[in-house]
Amino acid sequence: MTALxxxxxxxxxxxxxxxxxxxxxxxxxxxxxxxxxxxxxxxxRKAPSEGSEEGQGRRAKAALEGVSVDDPEFLESGLERVQDGVHNRSSLTKGETYRLSVACVGTGTVNVVIADKAPESVPCDGIPTGRRVENAPERLRIDIDAATGATGMVAWQIDSVPS
Incomplete structure (x- = not known):
């Protein structure tokens, strides 16, 4: 049968x-x-609002843009939800000097602990804070935890400090 x-x-x-x-x-x-x-x-689509996780993450990472990932001083970085925290073990060159920078965007504060030293409270106001790590160990332990009620996004970055 043929169709017409x-x-x-x-x-x-x-x-x-x-x-x-x-x-x-x-x-x-x-x-x-x-x-x-x-x-x-x-x-x-609209751009993410400043209060959204994506917007907060973008602001937190932007606060740490002093050293580009293409610079030889850049070692590593990360971005996490404040509630999830950061629990990282970074491989470093033993004895060298590094800088850990942290920026939190949201509400409340986070507690930053480097190599089991005393915790430092960092407000989630988008202003970066940094701490030198002199005579670094081979493995640097970094823990960033939310204080009670804190929310938002936290960015961190490790850079080597030229001698």
Whole structure:
């Protein structure tokens, strides 16, 4: 059995084009009002708000941009939720001098402990703080924990200090 093909009329082509266009853009509802698409393109997305995790993370990382990842002084960095904390063991060259920088964006404070030394309280105000690590051990333990009620994002970075 052979199917018969009829040429499409101009009206049929216009109707088909209208259906395809309406299906791709959300079209109109039965009342003729525009409907909202179920997904948005990246062009329609808003930038993350300053209070969102993504916005807080971006601000925390930006606060530590003194040394680029391309600089020879850069060693390593990270970004974590304040509630998750940071528990890192960094491999260093024993006896060298390094700088640990921390920036927290959110609310409350975090407690920074380097190599089991006394904790330092760092407010989550987006202002970076740094501490020199002289005569570094081969493995540097870094622990950053949230104080009660603290929220937000915390960024950290280790850079070598030229002698």
């Amino acid at each position: 093909r009829k040429p499409l009329t101009a009206a049929a082509i216009l109707s088909l084009a209208t259906l395809l266009t309406a299906g791709c853009t959300g079209g109109t509802t039965a009342s003729g009002t525009p409907s909202t698409p179920h997904t948005k393109s990246s062009a329609g």
